[in-house]
Amino acid sequence: MKEKEDNSLKKKEETSLTNADYQRNRLFKKGINLMADEKLEEASRTFEMLLRTDPNDVEAMLKLGYSRFHLDDHSEAMRVYDRVLDIDITNSEAWNLKSLVFYEKKNFAKALDSAEKAIDSDPTYDMAWYNKACYLSLLNQIPDSLESLKRSIEIDVKNARKAVKDKDFVNVRTEEGFKRIIEVVVIESLRQGYHTIGAIVWTTFLSKEDTQKCLNELIEKGLVIKSHKRQGFNQMIPIYDLEPEMGKKLGVKKRGLLGPKTKTKLTAPVRNLKEIGLAVQSIKSSIQDENVEQTLSNLQTFIDPAMCGEQMIEEFLEEHRDIRLYKVRLQDRGEDFLIENKRKMLEFFDNIEIRVTKKLRTNIT
Numbered sequence: 001m002k003e004k005e006d007n008s009l010k011k012k013e014e015t016s017l018t019n020a021d022y023q024r025n026r027l028f029k030k031g032i033n034l035m036a037d038e039k040l041e042e043a044s045r046t047f048e049m050l051l052r053t054d055p056n057d058v059e060a061m062l063k064l065g066y067s068r069f070h071l072d073d074h075s076e077a078m079r080v081y082d083r084v085l086d087i088d089i090t091n092s093e094a095w096n097l098k099s100l101v102f103y104e105k106k107n108f109a110k111a112l113d114s115a116e117k118a119i120d121s122d123p124t125y126d127m128a129w130y131n132k133a134c135y136l137s138l139l140n141q142i143p144d145s146l147e148s149l150k151r152s153i154e155i156d157v158k159n160a161r162k163a164v165k166d167k168d169f170v171n172v173r174t175e176e177g178f179k180r181i182i183e184v185v186v187i188e189s190l191r192q193g194y195h196t197i198g199a200i201v202w203t204t205f206l207s208k209e210d211t212q213k214c215l216n217e218l219i220e221k222g223l224v225i226k227s228h229k230r231q232g233f234n235q236m237i238p239i240y241d242l243e244p245e246m247g248k249k250l251g252v253k254k255r256g257l258l259g260p261k262t263k264t265k266l267t268a269p270v271r272n273l274k275e276i277g278l279a280v281q282s283i284k285s286s287i288q289d290e291n292v293e294q295t296l297s298n299l300q301t302f303i304d305p306a307m308c309g310e311q312m313i314e315e316f317l318e319e320h321r322d323i324r325l326y327k328v329r330l331q332d333r334g335e336d337f338l339i340e341n342k343r344k345m346l347e348f349f350d351n352i353e354i355r356v357t358k359k360l361r362t363n364i365t
Helices: 003-034 040-053 057-068 074-087 092-103 108-121 124-136 141-155 157-162 174-193 197-204 207-222 244-250 267-288 294-305 309-317 315-335 335-340 341-364
Strands: 223-233 235-242
Touching: 003 040, 003 057, 003 223, 040 057, 057 074, 057 092, 092 108, 092 124, 108 124, 124 141, 124 157, 141 157, 141 174, 157 174, 174 197, 174 207, 174 235, 197 207, 197 235, 207 223, 207 235, 223 294, 267 294, 267 341, 294 309, 294 315, 294 335, 309 315, 315 335, 315 341, 335 341
Parallel strands: none
Antiparallel strands: 223 235
């Protein structure tokens, strides 16, 4: 009889815990949705309700601070971030968000100090590196700014496109290093199949003048070729393409009238998907064995355009970005990172494997 009572109590306790988690997650999701709808006052009240239940809910605190920050309540945002750091002094997100408060107050030296603390906690935090580059530019520390910006782009190439229109980099725009970042953005636009000045301006957010200047320099370097095509009866417009050999190395994506052209042969997609499937099996094995060197090699398989990289970009773009980030973090932290994230990485590649299987069935059918 006592055993049954114990089991009954255990079930009630588990149900209670589950309900508590459910209520917390439901309220947290509500707050996120309110933030997405820009109802920041309501979002703040929702996160405050959560904190009354659990004053140490770091995720709720970060979102509360973010909401207050965008309501221009900088002192309250700073107070919340400091509470997070009282709980976890190594919280990189709190340090990075705190740097933005100092930035808004135009205290760039303190903003820089906070961004550096975020990087100390997580050396692969691309936005902390990006923000550090901004603050260094504003403090007129040009070489260091470019180095930080380069580091943020190595972690996530999207930061290059963001940088070319960011006013915080006004002090470094004339530097050779920044010009190379603009070149990266223009080359990527050409690689994606945009060949006219107007299309490149539209996809990169560069000015027409900067785009034209960059293309001229790329032509002089032999990386881009210029031709013309007829538009209407009398008008000829300039067309820009990657130099053929460079195009082969980068994997040019050709576009049709309605976007990227699809491959007409069935065998190539099926073969490529099978190669991705085999690569998934290999990396799951190396992750399971906690083999850092082999896992890095297997991650490169998904990134290298000569291997599965091009197909990954076409079929699994978001996952391709995550894999690049996994590689950077694994290079920085080695075995510690692999052990800490083993389960998460295995689930990540399990999901890719499931999607590969579904795509194979569709293609074969």
